[in-house]
Amino acid sequence: MRKPHPDTRRRISRPWVVPPGLLLLNEPFEGFNVLDECRSELGVLLWQSLRDVDLWSLARPEARSGLFSPGSLRKRSERIESEIESTHPARPLLEAMTRLLAAPDRVSEMEVSEVCEDISRWASDAGLPRTALAFAQRAALAAPDEAGPAYLVGLVSRRAADYRRAETWLRRTLALSRLNRDWRYYGLAHLALANLHMQRGDAPRARVRLLRALRASRRYGLWSVRSMVLHDLFCITATGEHAEHAEMYARAAFRSYGRRHPRLPVLAHDVARYWMARGHHARAFDTFRAVLPHLTRASDRLVAWANLAQAAGGAGDTAAFDEAWSRVWRMVDSGSDLERVAEALINVAVGAAALGHWVRQEMAASYALQVARRRSEAQQRLKAEELLESARKAGMGRRAPEPPDPVPEFSEASGQLAQELVAALSEAWEG
Numbered sequence: 001m002r003k004p005h006p007d008t009r010r011r012i013s014r015p016w017v018v019p020p021g022l023l024l025l026n027e028p029f030e031g032f033n034v035l036d037e038c039r040s041e042l043g044v045l046l047w048q049s050l051r052d053v054d055l056w057s058l059a060r061p062e063a064r065s066g067l068f069s070p071g072s073l074r075k076r077s078e079r080i081e082s083e084i085e086s087t088h089p090a091r092p093l094l095e096a097m098t099r100l101l102a103a104p105d106r107v108s109e110m111e112v113s114e115v116c117e118d119i120s121r122w123a124s125d126a127g128l129p130r131t132a133l134a135f136a137q138r139a140a141l142a143a144p145d146e147a148g149p150a151y152l153v154g155l156v157s158r159r160a161a162d163y164r165r166a167e168t169w170l171r172r173t174l175a176l177s178r179l180n181r182d183w184r185y186y187g188l189a190h191l192a193l194a195n196l197h198m199q200r201g202d203a204p205r206a207r208v209r210l211l212r213a214l215r216a217s218r219r220y221g222l223w224s225v226r227s228m229v230l231h232d233l234f235c236i237t238a239t240g241e242h243a244e245h246a247e248m249y250a251r252a253a254f255r256s257y258g259r260r261h262p263r264l265p266v267l268a269h270d271v272a273r274y275w276m277a278r279g280h281h282a283r284a285f286d287t288f289r290a291v292l293p294h295l296t297r298a299s300d301r302l303v304a305w306a307n308l309a310q311a312a313g314g315a316g317d318t319a320a321f322d323e324a325w326s327r328v329w330r331m332v333d334s335g336s337d338l339e340r341v342a343e344a345l346i347n348v349a350v351g352a353a354a355l356g357h358w359v360r361q362e363m364a365a366s367y368a369l370q371v372a373r374r375r376s377e378a379q380q381r382l383k384a385e386e387l388l389e390s391a392r393k394a395g396m397g398r399r400a401p402e403p404p405d406p407v408p409e410f411s412e413a414s415g416q417l418a419q420e421l422v423a424a425l426s427e428a429w430e431g
Helices: 032-037 041-058 061-066 072-083 091-101 109-125 129-142 147-159 163-180 183-199 203-220 223-238 243-257 264-277 281-294 298-315 318-334 341-355 358-374 378-395 412-430
Strands: none
Touching: 032 041, 032 129, 041 072, 041 091, 041 109, 041 129, 072 091, 091 109, 109 129, 109 147, 129 147, 147 163, 147 183, 163 183, 183 203, 183 223, 203 223, 223 243, 223 264, 243 264, 243 412, 264 281, 264 298, 264 412, 281 298, 281 412, 298 318, 298 341, 318 341, 341 358, 341 378, 358 378
16 A cells, blocks of 8 residues: 655744743832942933933834924933043943934934944943943843844843843844844854853753854854854863863864954963863963953953962962952952952962962952852852861861872973964964
8 A cells, every 4th residue: 555645845834932031120210220330420321311212112103203302312412522521432322322312203223222232332341230231121122123132131131140031031032033044143142041051050051052052053154153152162161071172172262263363362261271270370370461461341350360369379379379369359349240250259269278378268258159149150159168168177277288189291282272372362462
């Protein structure tokens, strides 16, 4: 009996449901976090711009022509000119927003969204995480069908340790990017979700996301995404069960980035962390020194100095440790953003432990534990608790200083990678 001929008609795929992103912020009124975080005339102007975008986004397109009273935006421009210095990086962004909303019926969704994104990125770099989140959400509301603004909300939320919000917006990014066939943001969303899982201490789920991002990068030719995935696969492998494969991913990421890529300093920093974990403190110290001039974000510089402290402690260089210790605490005391503070202080505590400075170890680990609990950083909390307990036992004389572990031989391939990374950083700095 002949088998029935298979139905070759194309199946109708189910409609792709775009999940909503979490919008509510814990504030008594809209924009309060901006005013609270930036208590100056600049904060007031940022808050006014935020509320203008709210009004514009909620109005129907045909009703936008009469949104603002005559002359109000002109007065705003005059106020920006008189109150904000011409050299301040936020001034051109505030002026751009005012120019856009001067003709609210003719401006496009993407134009408003892009200015909000620019303000969000500036606020993030300036150490104003709640302001960055507020404007990132406004960018997504102004252009609700675009994957890019949704991805920015997820990224900013993850940096602020608002993991529930980050996950909702990154899942929304996945749906929008698939719906719009915007494969770059599809790969980036998987990558960001992987980092989110890593921050929560869930390495298996992070690895699954990274492999999905790697497949997407190969399928759609997303070479910039592929570089970042290889970089993150190195980071997750370096701390996992198969650390012997870590340098393979590091070399692949280095080749994929190239010698002039802006993320090369981050890769060199992470590779130096790997070497330091394997006992090669002097090699790591030199690499951290080469990386520092290339880092501009406050949180990146904080962690780099903390790693210098740990490497100096492991190498027995007390003078270098003292310098790095002072730098780290000055940066912690002067900044309001807690991103990566727990990570940095844990590294400093490890360096203090290597030198037998138990009081410093306890001080750094104690504050790291407070920050890790506040930000729900599971991995950092466990590390801080271990270091705190170790310091207290040592302080009470119940634990003698442990001899350092034998340092494994630094392979020829590792030495070549170290030389190439430092050389590439030097070329980029001189160029």
